[in-house]
Amino acid sequence: MIAELGLAALWLAAALAALQLVAGFLAVRQNAPVGEGELALLVRPAAVVQGVLCAFAFAMLIWLFARTDLSVKLVAMNSHSMKPLVFKIAGAWGNHEGSMLLWVTVMSAAGALIALIERRLPERTMQATLAAQGFVALGFYAFLLFSSNPFERLPVPALEGNGLNPLLQDIGLAFHPPTLYLGYVGLSVAFSFAVGALLTRSVTPDFARAMRPWVLGAWIFLTVGITAGSYWAYYELGWGGWWFWDPVENASLMPWLAATALLHSASVLAARDALRAWTIMLGVVAFSMSMVGTFLVRSGILTSVHAFAVDPERGAFILILLAIYIGGALAVFGLRASTISEGERFALVSREGALVVNNVLLSAILGVVLLGTLYPLLTEAMGVRVSVGPPYFDPASAIFALPMLLVMAAGPLLRWRRDRLQRVGSPLLLAGLVALAGLVVASAWASPGLLPLLGLALGAGLAVASLLPLRGRNLRRLPLATLGMVVAHFGIAVALIGMASDSAFSEERLAALKVGDTAAVGPWKVTLQAVSPVAGPNWNALEGVMAASYAGGEPVLLTPQARTFWAPPQETTESALDTRWNGQLYAVLGKAADGERWQVRLWWKPFVTLIWFGGLLIALGGVLALLGRVAGDLKRRAIRRKGAARRAEVAA
Amino acid sequence: MKRLIVLFLALVTLCVTLPVTAQDTMPPAPYAYRQLDDPALEARAQGLMETLRCLKCQSQSIADSDAPMAGDMRHQVRTRIAAGEDPEHIRQWMMDRYGDYVSYAPQVSRTTWPLFAGPLILLAIAALLMWRRFGRRG
Amino acid sequence: MKAWRFFLPLAIFLAFLGVAAWQLTQPKDEFVHSAFIGKPMPQFAMRAAAADRPGLALADLKDGKPKLLNIWASWCVPCAAEAPQLAALKAQGAPIVGVAIRDRPEDVAAFLSRYGNPFDRIGADDLSQLQLAIGSSGVPETFVVDGNGVIRYQHIGDIRASQVPMILEKLREAGQ
Numbered sequence: 007m008i009a010e011l012g013l014a015a016l017w018l019a020a021a022l023a024a025l026q027l028v029a030g031f032l033a034v035r036q037n038a039p040v041g042e043g044e045l046a047l048l049v050r051p052a053a054v055v056q057g058v059l060c061a062f063a064f065a066m067l068i069w070l071f072a073r074t075d076l077s078v079k080l081v082a083m084n085s086h087s088m089k090p091l092v093f094k095i096a097g098a099w100g101n102h103e104g105s106m107l108l109w110v111t112v113m114s115a116a117g118a119l120i121a122l123i124e125r126r127l128p129e130r131t132m133q134a135t136l137a138a139q140g141f142v143a144l145g146f147y148a149f150l151l152f153s154s155n156p157f158e159r160l161p162v163p164a165l166e167g168n169g170l171n172p173l174l175q176d177i178g179l180a181f182h183p184p185t186l187y188l189g190y191v192g193l194s195v196a197f198s199f200a201v202g203a204l205l206t207r208s209v210t211p212d213f214a215r216a217m218r219p220w221v222l223g224a225w226i227f228l229t230v231g232i233t234a235g236s237y238w239a240y241y242e243l244g245w246g247g248w249w250f251w252d253p254v255e256n257a258s259l260m261p262w263l264a265a266t267a268l269l270h271s272a273s274v275l276a277a278r279d280a281l282r283a284w285t286i287m288l289g290v291v292a293f294s295m296s297m298v299g300t301f302l303v304r305s306g307i308l309t310s311v312h313a314f315a316v317d318p319e320r321g322a323f324i325l326i327l328l329a330i331y332i333g334g335a336l337a338v339f340g341l342r343a344s345t346i347s348e349g350e351r352f353a354l355v356s357r358e359g360a361l362v363v364n365n366v367l368l369s370a371i372l373g374v375v376l377l378g379t380l381y382p383l384l385t386e387a388m389g390v391r392v393s394v395g396p397p398y399f400d401p402a403s404a405i406f407a408l409p410m411l412l413v414m415a416a417g418p419l420l421r422w423r424r425d426r427l428q429r430v431g432s433p434l435l436l437a438g439l440v441a442l443a444g445l446v447v448a449s450a451w452a453s454p455g456l457l458p459l460l461g462l463a464l465g466a467g468l469a470v471a472s473l474l475p476l477r478g479r480n481l482r483r484l485p486l487a488t489l490g491m492v493v494a495h496f497g498i499a500v501a502l503i504g505m506a507s508d509s510a511f512s513e514e515r516l517a518a519l520k521v522g523d524t525a526a527v528g529p530w531k532v533t534l535q536a537v538s539p540v541a542g543p544n545w546n547a548l549e550g551v552m553a554a555s556y557a558g559g560e561p562v563l564l565t566p567q568a569r570t571f572w573a574p575p576q577e578t579t580e581s582a583l584d585t586r587w588n589g590q591l592y593a594v595l596g597k598a599a600d601g602e603r604w605q606v607r608l609w610w611k612p613f614v615t616l617i618w619f620g621g622l623l624i625a626l627g628g629v630l631a632l633l634g635r636v637a638g639d640l641k642r643r644a645i646r647r648k649g650a651a652r653r654a655e656v657a658a
Numbered sequence: 659m660k661r662l663i664v665l666f667l668a669l670v671t672l673c674v675t676l677p678v679t680a681q682d683t684m685p686p687a688p689y690a691y692r693q694l695d696d697p698a699l700e701a702r703a704q705g706l707m708e709t710l711r712c713l714k715c716q717s718q719s720i721a722d723s724d725a726p727m728a729g730d731m732r733h734q735v736r737t738r739i740a741a742g743e744d745p746e747h748i749r750q751w752m753m754d755r756y757g758d759y760v761s762y763a764p765q766v767s768r769t770t771w772p773l774f775a776g777p778l779i780l781l782a783i784a785a786l787l788m789w790r791r792f793g794r795r796g
Numbered sequence: 797m798k799a800w801r802f803f804l805p806l807a808i809f810l811a812f813l814g815v816a817a818w819q820l821t822q823p824k825d826e827f828v829h830s831a832f833i834g835k836p837m838p839q840f841a842m843r844a845a846a847a848d849r850p851g852l853a854l855a856d857l858k859d860g861k862p863k864l865l866n867i868w869a870s871w872c873v874p875c876a877a878e879a880p881q882l883a884a885l886k887a888q889g890a891p892i893v894g895v896a897i898r899d900r901p902e903d904v905a906a907f908l909s910r911y912g913n914p915f916d917r918i919g920a921d922d923l924s925q926l927q928l929a930i931g932s933s934g935v936p937e938t939f940v941v942d943g944n945g946v947i948r949y950q951h952i953g954d955i956r957a958s959q960v961p962m963i964l965e966k967l968r969e970a971g972q
Contacts, residue, residue, distance in 0.1 A: 254717075340806050392769065394773065579724075596724070730923050
């Protein structure tokens with residue numbers, strides 16, 4: 007019964023999405039005045055009810071998983087009665103169908119929220135926006151109902167579920183995918199706003215203000231998702247790498263880059279009514295990057311794809327959705343963009359000028375990543391296989407990233423409209439001196455490559471420069487949004503220092519150790535004290551006990567493991583980390599080298615943790631900015647309500 | 659054999675798995691897990707190994723893989739660097755046998771020139787956009 | 797202020813769509829093909845991998861007769877599946893030499909006694925050196941080498957029963 011209720015709710019939600027689309031579209035076409043036209047009145051309620059129904063369907067799916075209803079195919083395939091409850095629930099979205107349902111649920115919930123609270127924009131624009139939202143949702147409902155029905159019953163209930171994949175029973179992995187999903191879906195809201203504004207030709211600062219919290223929210227989730235994913239790969243892969251420019255990683259990076267650009271151009275539009283067409287295009291591009299990423303990962307079209315999620319038929323479905331939405335939006339953009347006037351003008355040396363430069367450079371980085379990721383696909387069509395990796399991505403993106411970071415140091419200090427560089431010269435000189443000092447210190451310490459060296463110097467300078475906007479301001483009266491910007495920019499500097507420091511100063515030691523032997527890496531001395539078998543709930547492991555002493559100090563014990571799972575059979579390396587304020591020791595136990603010696607891999611990575619610490623700071627900055635924006639919006643509404651009440655009193 | 663799949667984007671089940679299929683029982687090649695004694699030579703070897711693709715893995719360099727064949731490739735790289743061979747010469751040797759696929763560092767050729775033209779074109783577009791916006795009014 | 801530039805994003809997107817759609821309909825070729833076809837085998841000499849067969853060196857391949865060079869290992873599951881096809885090829889007169897990758901003599905002996913021994917010679921490639929030198933990326937793979945020691949064809953993966961005539965044809969072509 008639960009499954010049928012869920013399915014019925016899903017069908018109803020799909021019907022409401024269709025209603026939302028048709029009513030919104032007709033309302034926009036008829037050009038009905040606000041509040042008139044019976045159909046137009048239906049748009050908002052349809053969006054709200056659709057959101058409720060979809061959430062209900064998702065709740066039903068979670069319920070099915072929580073009670074392990076093995077008559078439902080999806081549950082039987084992906085769950086197991088012996089799993090802990092939290093992983094049963096997480097199992098609801100740990101598969102293709104469930105994750106698509108989560109996707110539409112979040113999307114329709116966002117649509118419902120907009121329909122309920124967003125009153126700033128002209129009603130026609132809102133109707134067009136909600137119609138676009140309904141249109142996108144409709145495609146995903148079709149995908150769910152026709153090719154990936156999560157509520158499908160088995161003819162005969164299974165006796166036990168399939169899914170006891172130990173690797174999925176990891177709290178990080180259970181919540182990492184939905185985090186990225188929330189980011190992707192948030193960008194779909196930005197997309198709908200952009201299409202709505204484009205269709206009704208009302209690309210205004212109000213549009214940017216309405217869209218901005220959604221972009222911010224999406225961007226926060228993407229930032230957290232990428233940061234967590236990178237740390238996970240770092241400790242789980244066992245070779246000390248944290249970013250591989252793998253197509254799957256790039257698929258999550260590209261929407262982030264587009265969202266970052268969009269965030270900044272929306273700020274210009276909101277504050278200064280400029281960059282209209284550009285903002286619209288970024289809104290479309292950001293969501294298309296989410297969909298392209300989803301397509302690349304799910305279709306199995308690129309090497310580096312997860313065997314489980316891959317299915318060419320689903321790939322074809324996503325590609326068709328991609329063609330309809332993104333192709334349609336870009337076609338409308340092509341037709342309409344020339345009718346949108348450019349908006350206010352401004353000088354190169356101004357806040358807007360710096361933001362434009364940043365935007366163009368971010369988009370260029372996006373272009374490089376997209377080209378490098380898709381290029382193997384292109385040559386495979388010609389029968390040649392090529393690999394594009396770090397030796398390409400690192401320098402090609404640095405060409406654009408380095409000037410971008412320079413502009414980023416100066417931009418927040420500039421005034422809107424027009425400014426003089428001399429005015430901000432002396433504080434920037436300070437940042438420049440710090441960068442120079444960083445350069446000298448780093449090259450004296452070791453002889454890193456050019457890029458890490460530049461990264462260290464720029465990171466140091468940027469860290470100082472990012473704090474400069476706080477100079478001379480009363481911190482208590484500082485707007486939260488400004489504080490958010492400072493924190494996020496500081497986070498970029500911190501992460502940059504971490505990345506550069508890891509490539510410049512990391513030390514590696516591979517050794518074959520007998521029990522009792524000692525190996526040195528950097529300032530560390532690591533002694534292998536014992537290797538013994540350990541048994542877990544569904545794995546066996548060899549565990550190495552290592553005593554690691556930093557610069558002759560008190561030793562700490564590290565216990566890396568080499569695990570072998572038996573259901574399903576898999577091997578994993580569990581690296582052991584010791585984190586100090588100035589870096590991490592990374593230890594891995596490998597195979598037996600011969601009868602009595604063990605392969606041991608050790609790394610000393612100075613300041614590597616700054617990468618993820620910086621990532622979290624960036625996300626925190628986003629949270630502060632979001633809180634600031636929402637609080638400001640609420641305050642404005644309250645003032646408007648009071649004003650209206652007073653006017654009513656006066657009139658009475 | 660060992661397929662280490664880094665999957666950290668989202669979609670569904672993420673795993674880093676080595677499906678345990680048949681495995682050889684031979685010990686790894688001498689220089690698969692052993693660094694060269696000369697740090698300068700080891701650094702050159704490491705630089706090359708990080709940019710050669712593990713042919714048995716999904717998307718990893720031979721420097722990040724536990725696959726035995728990757729170990730044998732590391733052994734070959736290290737011993738040849740120790741014998742004084744130039745890293746780029748070894749890369750070319752590998753590419754002569756496995757094509758462009760084995761190298762993560764694409765080189766300008768008839769099939770790869772757009773990879774390098776792309777950023778230049780983007781640079782030109784960026785310059786053009788800036789000029790349109792700011793350049794014409796002195 | 798030309799309007800066409802606003803269609804540029806659409807054009808790029810359509811190009812992507814075209815390539816992606818075309819690729820989606822193509823069967824995916826996951827193999828890494830050797831770029832060494834048509835080139836002479838490198839200099840090599842390997843110890844014997846099994847007690848009852850001699851080892852393998854370049855000179856053995858340059859005796860004027862085309863041969864199949866089978867790269868395999870006792871620990872490789874598809875290699876066992878391939879054994880009947882190799883036996884069939886042998887029965888139809890194809891000379892086969894083997895290269896055992898990363899293998900112990902006792903394991904090789906056990907494998908051959910269980911699945912049969914179609915090989916005239918078996919060399920032991922303990923460090924995958926010959927494998928790397930001819931651009932082979934896995935086991936099993938079968939190379940057709942002509943009488944002058946030039947690689948003429950590479951078959952990746954286990955030989956299926958239906959592919960036996962094709963392999964024989966390649967061998968015959970190499971002999972002309």
